[in-house]
Amino acid sequence: MSFRKVVRQSKFRHVFGQPVKTEQCYDDIRVSRVTWDSTFCAVNPSFVAIIVEASGGGAFLVLPLHKTGRIDKSYPTVCGHTGPVLDIDWCPHNDHVIASGSEDCTVMVWQIPENGLSQPLTEPVVVLEGHSKRVGIVTWHPTARNVLLSAGCDNVVSIWNVGTAEELYRLEGLHPDLIYSVSWSRDGARFCTACKDKSVRVIDPRRGTVVAVSPRATARP
Secondary structure (H helix, E strand, O other): OOOOOOOOOOOOOOOOOOOOOHHHOEEOOOEOOOOOOOOOEEEOOOEEEEEEOOOOOEEEEEEEOOOOEEOOOOOOOEEEEOOOEEEEEEOOOOOOEEEEEEOOOEEEEEEOOOOOOOOOEOOOOEEEEOOOOOEEEEEEOOOOOOEEEEEEOOOOEEEEEOOOOEEEEEEOOOOOOOEEEEEEOOOOOOEEEEEOOOOEEEEEOOOOEEEEEOOOOOOOO
8 A cells, every 4th residue: 555645735835035125125214112012104005104213202204105225313203292102094095194193192193295294293183182091003994084993091992083073982891901903894884802801892883882792812812
């Protein structure tokens, strides 16, 4: 009796990657060292934004995608927060609008000039205040214009009308512990959260109720 060794065929067996050339990278950027679970960057078809170290407050860089290579330390930043910036997110409906959440308990929305920054940007389009502790998550609604979600260390989720600076929904008491991440459904009718209590929740913001909750995981979500 003969046994043949079964080899799983893959069309990627002989595919190899090549490192990007230095001149095609963004170099010498002082990425923020704040202790927070964040990607510290966000990108859209026009710009890449990166949260950076800053003295006396929080700041992030906004670079046109074509501006690669060594970034000068004097390059202008978006620097209106009084505390470190924890999260940033580009508006899906406007490539020149970006939101930021910070340790100063505020959410700010910024309008980026057509060709990028030529000087520091310190005046936001709107400031959203409602959290009692630092704001670690900001994410735009995928289909509705001017609708932004924020989540803070106060375990509160707020949904804002950016055009009027009005808090549309304030969801309290749904999370017993710190919220780690938030993700909208494709149609924006619901969103999902991962919490420090090792549970994942699906929430209907209009009703302010938890539609579904996962059994507690054995590890951090």
